[in-house]
Amino acid sequence: MIRLNNVTKALNHKNIIDNVSFSVNNSEIVGYVGPNGAGKTTTMKIIVGVSNPSSGDVIIDDYSITKDKDKAQRNIGWIPEIINFDENEKAIDYFYYIASFYGIGKEEAKRIAEELFHLVGLEGKENQKIKTFSQGMKRRYAIALGLINNPKNLILDEPQNGLDPQGIILVRELLMKMKNKGCAILFSSHLLGEIEKIADRIVFIDKGKIIKEVKAKELSGVVKIVLKEVNQGILTKIMEIGDARVKGNVIYLNEDVDLIEVIQAVGKRNIIELKQSYDLEDIFGSLYGLNNSVE
Ligand SMILES: Nc1ncnc2c1ncn2[C@@H]1O[C@H](COP(=O)(O)OP(=O)(O)OP(=O)(O)O)[C@@H](O)[C@H]1O
Numbered sequence: 001m002i003r004l005n006n007v008t009k010a011l012n013h014k015n016i017i018d019n020v021s022f023s024v025n026n027s028e029i030v031g032y033v034g035p036n037g038a039g040k041t042t043t044m045k046i047i048v049g050v051s052n053p054s055s056g057d058v059i060i061d062d063y064s065i066t067k068d069k070d071k072a073q074r075n076i077g078w079i080p081e082i083i084n085f086d087e088n089e090k091a092i093d094y095f096y097y098i099a100s101f102y103g104i105g106k107e108e109a110k111r112i113a114e115e116l117f118h119l120v121g122l123e124g125k126e127n128q129k130i131k132t133f134s135q136g137m138k139r140r141y142a143i144a145l146g147l148i149n150n151p152k153n154l155i156l157d158e159p160q161n162g163l164d165p166q167g168i169i170l171v172r173e174l175l176m177k178m179k180n181k182g183c184a185i186l187f188s189s190h191l192l193g194e195i196e197k198i199a200d201r202i203v204f205i206d207k208g209k210i211i212k213e214v215k216a217k218e219l220s221g222v223v224k225i226v227l228k229e230v231n232q233g234i235l236t237k238i239m240e241i242g243d244a245r246v247k248g249n250v251i252y253l254n255e256d257v258d259l260i261e262v263i264q265a266v267g268k269r270n271i272i273e274l275k276q277s278y279d280l281e282d283i284f285g286s287l288y289g290l291n292n293s294v295e
Pocket residue numbers: 011012016034035036037038039040041042043295
C-alpha cells in the first residue's frame with residue numbers, strides 16, 4: 001500500500017507539488033493523470049525515494065520513505081519515464097547488477113532473469129548490449145528491471161511510451177496480473193484509453209495540486225457543446241443553468257443539466273455538436289481546458 005501524506009515539493013520558491021495526499025490500496029490500479037508539467041514525475045520520484053519532499057511523507061507498507069528509506073524501497077518497483085542505463089553493458093549483466101542491490105544472489109538472479117526476459121518478450125536478447133536495443137525494447141527492459149524484487153508496490157511513469165501495440169497490451173496484462181497478485185499500482189499516462197481500460201481509480205493533478213479523485217466506475221460524464229458563436233448573453237444564460245466550463249467555443253456542463261434548457265439558452269441553430277460523454281478525453285478537456293500551452 002502506498003500513502004502520500006501532505007507531500008509538498010518546493011523548487012525555486014515555487015511549490016511544484018502542493019500538499020498532495022492520496023493512497024493506492026493493495027490490489028488496486030490507480031491512474032495518475034494530468035497535463036505536461038502537472039507534477040506526475042515529481043510525485044513519483046518522491047514516492048520511490050529518489051527525490052525528497054520539502055514537507056510531508058510517503059508511507060510504503062508501513063515504512064516511511066523519508067525515515068526508513070531502505071526498508072520502504074525494498075517493497076517498491078519503479079519504472080521511470082526517462083531510463084538511464086549504462087548502455088555499454090550487456091542487458092543480462094546490468095540486470096545482475098541491479099539484482100545485487102536487492103541482495104539477490106547470482107543463481108536466484110539467473111532464475112528471475114529467465115522469467116522476466118520472457119515476460120517482457122526479450123528472451124534471446126540477454127547478451128545484447130543495451131545500446132543496441134530500440135526505444136520500445138529499452139522500455140520493455142526497464143519493466144523487467146522494475147520487477148526484479150517482485151515488488152508489492154509498483155510505480156510506473158508513462159510505461160507505454162515508445163511501445164508498439166503488442167507492448168501496450170503486454171503492459172496492460174502485466175498490470176492486471178500484478179494487481180491480482182495483490183500489488184498496489186500507480187501509473188501515469190497520457191493514453192487516456194489505457195487508463196479507462198485498467199484503472200480502478202483515477203487521480204487528476206494540475207499545477208502540483210490534486211484536483212479530482214474518482215473511482216473509474218463513478219466517473220460522471222460531461223455534456224459537451226460546440227457552438228458556432230459564443231457571446232456574453234449566451235454565457236450568462238449558461239452560467240445560470242449550471243456549473244459551466246467554457247473553452248473558446250466549447251462549453252462543458254455537468255451531466256445532470258436539463259438539455260432542453262441548454263439548447264434554448266444557446267440557440268438550436270448555433271449548435272455544431274452536443275453530446276453527453278463519458279469519454280475520459282472529454283472529461284480531461286472539461287477539467288484542464290483545451291489549449292496546448294505547457295505550465
Ligand atoms: N529540477 C527541476 N527544477 C525546476 N523545476 C522543475 C524541475 N523538475 C521539474 N520541474 C518543474 O516541475 C513541474 C512538474 O514537472 P513534472 O516533470 O513532475 O511534470 P509531469 O506531470 O511529469 O509532466 P510530463 O507529463 O510532461 O511528464 C514542471 O513545471 C517542471 O518544469
